[in-house]
Every structure is written in C-alpha cells, then in structure tokens.
C-alpha cells in the first residue's frame with residue numbers, strides 16, 4: 553500500500569472568536585472526505601478577542617490543530633509564518649469562512665501531476681455565488697496581474713495548495729505583506745516554472761467580508777507595483 557499523503561491546511565485568523573467554533577465543526581466534517589493525513593494550522597495575529605486562546609482550547613476537541621500566535625495584525629505575515637511552519641507534503645490555504653474539503657480531496661487525486669493547484673473563482677466551470685461587485689473585483693484584479701506581472705493564472709487569492717518544495721523555493725523571496733502575500737507567492741512559483749493546475753470551485757463565503765473593498769484598491773495597486781519591481785526580469 554502506498555503511504556498516505558500528508559497535508560497541512562493553513563488558515564489565517566483575526567478576531568474570529570465568534571465564528572471559529574462553528575467553522576471548525578464544519579471544516580472537520582469536510583475533512584473526512586480527504587484521503588490524507590491532514591493537520592490544521594490557525595495562523596493568528598493581533599486579535600483582541602481571544603481567538604488564539606480559543607483556538608488552543610478547541611485543539612482538545614479537534615485532532616492535529618495547532619495555533620501560531622504572532623504579535624501584529626498582518627494577514628500576509630500570518631500566511632508566511634503558517635506556510636513556513638507547515639510540515640505536510642502539500643500545504644493548503646483557505647480562509648476560515650471559505651474552505652473546501654472537495655477541493656482538498658481533488659488535490660490528493662492530482663498530487664502527482666502538479667506542484668501548485670488553485671481553486672479558480674474565474675474558471676468557466678466555477679459557480680461564484682458572491683455579489684456582482686466582489687466578482688468584478690476578482691476579475692479586475694486578475695486583469696491587473698496579467699497586464700502588470702505577465703501572469704497567466706486566473707486566481708491567485710483563493711483556496712490553493714502548494715507542494716512544500718514550492719514554498720521552500722519561493723516563500724522567502726516574497727516581499728508582500730497584507731493581502732498580496734499569496735498572490736506574490738503564486739506568481740513567483742509560476743515564474744520558477746512549477747506546474748500549476750487550476751480547478752473550478754463553488755464560491756460561497758459563509759459571511760460577508762469584514763474589510764472594505766474600496767480601501768483595498770489603492771493598497772493593492774501600490775502592492776502590485778512593488779511586486780513588479782521586486783520580481784526578477786522574465
């Protein structure tokens with residue numbers, strides 16, 4: 553019998569004490585369909601509502617759950633720490649309100665034929681149930697990445713899985729913090745020639761976004777420009 557794949561699931565969390573218990577119950581239910589030895593890393597930083605303590609308490613109920621606690625609220629910083637702490641053959645990444653057991657099961661099935669697997673909200677077969685504004689933002693962001701960074705992938709900022717070797721290859725070069733960490737990680741993997749596969753997904757967030765879309769726009773444009781300057785010329 554071949555050995556079971558190991559998979560770490562990195563989830564950044566910030567002030568999620570109210571949402572965490574229900575979300576973990578749903579998540580662990582979905583993980584039952586994944587034929588891999590899965591461990592979950594909650595990458596918390598800067599919460600003021602006891603999210604990290606609660607996560608550790610829930611570790612008594614849920615197997616293989618660890619909490620990384622860092623000082624400053626920084627989505628990208630938490631992602632970086634989580635990705636670098638992960639020990640699985642594959643490292644998945646999801647939000648606490650947007651994850652997918654079926655996607656992780658597909659990663660197991662495709663593990664030999666790809667190095668990076670992206671759940672693409674823009675795949676023609678995807679079913680994106682978010683608001684038109686959020687869908688437009690996703691499409692526009694992807695156009696910007698194509699234009700400014702020459703990327704050919706259709707979604708860098710969603711549910712994804714990377715072979716651990718890919719992370720070891722590129723994570724330390726990523727300069728972005730906050731929302732662009734994962735985008736730069738995927739684009740650096742693309743530039744390095746790692747095999748990328750995109751899969752359709754049903755996009756259904758379990759709650760409205762907490763951050764303002766409008767505030768993200770200037771920050772994102774500035775961030776993409778910085779990535780462009782930092783990437784080696786292709």
Ligand SMILES: Nc1nc2c(ncn2[C@@H]2O[C@H](COP(=O)(O)OP(=O)(O)O)[C@@H](O)[C@H]2O)c(=O)[nH]1
Nearest residue numbers: 564565566595597625626627630647648761762
């Ligand atoms: N560690 C950490 N996680 C964050 C931070 N901001 C957001 N998150 C987490 O990132 C994920 C996505 O956040 P959400 O508010 O749902 O934003 P959305 O992507 O616009 O829907 C959730 O799991 C949040 O808890 C942060 O500053 N630090």
Ligand SMILES: [Mg+2]
Nearest residue numbers: 647649757761
């Ligand atoms: Mg969300």
